[in-house]
Amino acid sequence: xxxxxxxxxxxxxxxxxxxxxxxxxxxxxxxxxxxxxxxxxxxxxxxxxxxxxxxxxxxxxxxxxxxxxxxxxxxxxxxxxxxxxxxxxxxxxxxxxxxxxxxxxxxxxxxxxxxxxxxxxxxxxxxxxxxxxxxxxxxxxxxxxxxxxxxxxxxxxxxxxxxxxxxxxxxxxxxxxxxxxxxxxxxxxxxxxxxxxxxxxxxxxxxxxxxxxxxxxxxxxxxxxxxxxxxxxxxxxxxxxxxxx
Amino acid sequence: xxxxxxxxxxxxxxxxxxxxxxxxxxxxxxxxxxxxxxxxxxxxxxxxxxxxxxxxxxxxxxxxxxxxxxxxxxxxxxxxxxxxxxxxxxxxxxxxxxxxxxxxxxxxxxxxxxxxxxxxxxxxxxxxxxxxxxxxxxxxxxxxxxxxxxxxxxxxxxxxxxxxxxxxxxxxxxxxxxxxxxxxxxxxxxxxxxxxxxxxxxxxxxxxxxxxxxxxxxxxxxxxxxxxxxxxxxxxxxxxxxxxxxxxxxxxxxxxxxxxxxxxxxxxxxxxxxxxxxxxxxxxxxxxxxxxxxxxxxxxxxxxxxxxxxxxxxxxxxxxxxxxxxxxxxxxxxxxxxxxxxxxxxxxxxxxxxxxxxxxxxxxxxxxxxxxxxxxxxxxxxxxxxxxxxxxxxxxxxxxxxxxxxxxxxxxxxxxxxxxxxxxxxxxxxxxxxxxxxxxxxxxxxxxxxxxxxxxxxxxxxx
Numbered sequence: 229x230x231x232x233x234x235x236x237x238x239x240x241x242x243x244x245x246x247x248x249x250x251x252x253x254x255x256x257x258x259x260x261x262x263x264x265x266x267x268x269x270x271x272x273x274x275x276x277x278x279x280x281x282x283x284x285x286x287x288x289x290x291x292x293x294x295x296x297x298x299x300x301x302x303x304x305x306x307x308x309x310x311x312x313x314x315x316x317x318x319x320x321x322x323x324x325x326x327x328x329x330x331x332x333x334x335x336x337x338x339x340x341x342x343x344x345x346x347x348x349x350x351x352x353x354x355x356x357x358x359x360x361x362x363x364x365x366x367x368x369x370x371x372x373x374x375x376x377x378x379x380x381x382x383x384x385x386x387x388x389x390x391x392x393x394x395x396x397x398x399x400x401x402x403x404x405x406x407x408x409x410x411x412x413x414x415x416x417x418x419x420x421x422x423x424x425x426x427x428x429x430x431x432x433x434x435x436x437x438x439x440x441x442x443x444x445x446x447x448x449x450x451x452x453x454x455x456x457x458x459x460x461x462x463x464x465x466x467x468x469x470x471x472x473x
Numbered sequence: 474x475x476x477x478x479x480x481x482x483x484x485x486x487x488x489x490x491x492x493x494x495x496x497x498x499x500x501x502x503x504x505x506x507x508x509x510x511x512x513x514x515x516x517x518x519x520x521x522x523x524x525x526x527x528x529x530x531x532x533x534x535x536x537x538x539x540x541x542x543x544x545x546x547x548x549x550x551x552x553x554x555x556x557x558x559x560x561x562x563x564x565x566x567x568x569x570x571x572x573x574x575x576x577x578x579x580x581x582x583x584x585x586x587x588x589x590x591x592x593x594x595x596x597x598x599x600x601x602x603x604x605x606x607x608x609x610x611x612x613x614x615x616x617x618x619x620x621x622x623x624x625x626x627x628x629x630x631x632x633x634x635x636x637x638x639x640x641x642x643x644x645x646x647x648x649x650x651x652x653x654x655x656x657x658x659x660x661x662x663x664x665x666x667x668x669x670x671x672x673x674x675x676x677x678x679x680x681x682x683x684x685x686x687x688x689x690x691x692x693x694x695x696x697x698x699x700x701x702x703x704x705x706x707x708x709x710x711x712x713x714x715x716x717x718x719x720x721x722x723x724x725x726x727x728x729x730x731x732x733x734x735x736x737x738x739x740x741x742x743x744x745x746x747x748x749x750x751x752x753x754x755x756x757x758x759x760x761x762x763x764x765x766x767x768x769x770x771x772x773x774x775x776x777x778x779x780x781x782x783x784x785x786x787x788x789x790x791x792x793x794x795x796x797x798x799x800x801x802x803x804x805x806x807x808x809x810x811x812x813x814x815x816x817x818x819x820x821x822x823x824x825x826x827x828x829x830x831x832x833x834x835x836x837x838x839x840x841x842x843x844x845x846x847x848x849x850x851x852x853x854x855x856x857x858x859x860x861x862x863x864x865x866x867x868x869x870x871x872x873x874x875x876x877x878x879x880x881x882x883x884x885x886x887x888x889x890x891x892x893x894x895x896x897x898x899x900x901x902x903x904x905x906x907x908x909x910x911x912x913x914x915x916x917x918x919x920x921x922x923x924x925x926x927x928x929x930x931x932x933x934x935x936x
């Protein structure tokens with residue numbers, strides 16, 4: 229055993245006996261317990277605990293696919309459901325998404341075909357001229373938490389930037405947010421641009437935000453729409469499945 | 474005293490910070506601390522609170538909170554902060570009355586207190602909700618101006634110029650802003666009340682450049698109209714918004730800070746949302762040098778403000794401000810249900826009864842969540858103004874019973890509300906007059922309110 233791993237082990241033993249609240253990183257943790265720790269640490273928004281548990285999962289030889297699916301993702305789904313019921317709020321959601329990402333950063337490189345785990349790839353952003361980001365941030369966090377690879381372009385994103393990025397990362401979905409009645413025209417601009425450049429069929433386009441309605445979605449020829457971010461995740465999963473089948 | 478340039482300088486020299494750190498490490502952390510320190514707790518039994526000490530604690534919590542977290546400037550990525558003395562000094566020197574309007578239609582907005590008999594300022598209309606055409610715009614505004622107890626008008630937002638959808642920061646936005654002003658003034662003149670002020674100037678102008686374009690006196694705006702500068706959630710601003718404030722302040726125009734703290738967002742629950750709503754008033758006074766203030770706390774999921782938690786927020790923030798300052802504060806509502814539904818009227822009545830008895834004035838707001846084009850009629854603003862007028866002077870305890878009763882009528886339907894009807898479906902498009910069906914709903918709910926103890930007929934004639 230290397231010196232650093234020896235010291236880590238000693239420190240964990242000390243923590244276990246003298247600091248019971250730190251027992252989440254305990255040695256000799258069984259597989260089930262480790263998966264539970266990964267899940268619960270995401271729910272607790274505890275980034276450090278997620279990192280520790282993910283490292284331990286590797287040390288214990290736990291299948292990283294299983295660690296993600298039965299550990300991190302399970303916690304993320306719980307977080308999404310709690311946010312939907314407003315048992316937790318946006319700060320918790322963002323911190324849980326951070327914790328989840330920290331765990332994925334450790335586990336994903338160990339999976340040769342990481343795409344297998346992904347539900348899909350999403351390019352998200354608020355359209356040109358609109359600087360509102362909270363709705364888009366929630367959407368990005370919930371997409372990440374639910375196993376999507378998310379490329380969040382921020383706010384006031386130009387039409388061509390959405391399309392360039394979607395082509396670069398081979399996105400399944402372009403998700404367009406707009407908060408103002410004066411800015412939703414930007415959603416139509418992206419769809420028109422895709423159509424006129426012959427790229428419309430390459431991507432699923434979803435729209436959302438304050439003034440967006442089902443009627444508007446149909447009018448501009450978008451593929452999907454949702455009133456809430458949790459609903460958007462469900463719609464995205466359905467649209468991807470439909471496209472792939 | 475803090476002047477506008479001080480805020481701009483602070484935006485350039487304040488503490489550098491990433492936006493994410495501001496949201497998660499500064500704003501959220503300090504908010505949790507003050508809510509805990511002042512032991513602020515939501516009380517579902519008292520949606521209209523009668524607890525003066527709770528209101529004062531919320532004010533103190535918001536004051537401490539704002540001293541600590543300040544306002545985040547997104548363009549400079551720095552924090553604009555003010556010390557305790559600067560904030561107190563600005564609050565002392567903020568206007569305690571503003572005259573809006575001209576001639577016989579002029580009026581004076583004054584501060585109110587909880588249970589105050591002083592009639593609230595009644596700022597009625599579309600609340601900036603979008604319309605599809607200039608005809609709809611004209612029909613609505615003319616009929617808003619005919620509401621006898623209207624003190625001022627809030628116009629809709631145009632979404633098209635000659636049928637072309639407006640894009641932000643484009644010439645279309647500038648043309649839309651100019652038309653909003655010219656059409657609004659003309660519609661009010663047609664109603665026979667030419668001096669009535671337009672106070673959401675200019676609804677169609679999102680950018681500073683469009684606002685400045687529409688300000689030219691040639692188009693019809695006056696120094697006695699009301700002007701607005703928005704904020705960004707939560708407690709943030711940017712150069713474009715500061716540009717708006719700068720242009721308006723330089724012309725000496727009465728400017729409002731407008732803000733919609735998000736329940737369920739970084740504000741957390743009702744307690745945090747109440748504290749942040751109060752803190753926004755301080756931000757508006759200091760960063761924008763605003764003379765009047767418009768709050769619309771809103772639910773993150775349902776995009777409405779009629780749920781019990783937000784009724785409580787409306788009540789306690791209003792009491793915190795009205796008991797501890799002389800700021801000219803208004804409340805703006807969002808209903809889940811659409812026009813020509815009983816539910817939207819219940820939602821409005823609950824919100825304005827809570828806010829008015831707690832000491833603020835009102836602007837009629839976003840019906841059908843403010844998200845559907847043309848889902849507007851003149852009936853809902855009229856009803857809201859009548860509720861506000863009738864609720865003035867009511868004891869908070871009595872208001873609480875009425876508000877709880879009203880909330881019980883719609884709370885189960887908020888997740889799936891009736892969307893109601895468009896202007897074209899429930900009004901005569903030539904005259905703007907509401908249909909019989911619409912009026913029957915209005916008269917029916919008025920009768921229900923009278924039975925509950927809120928008599929709307931004391932101040933105006935029937936349709």
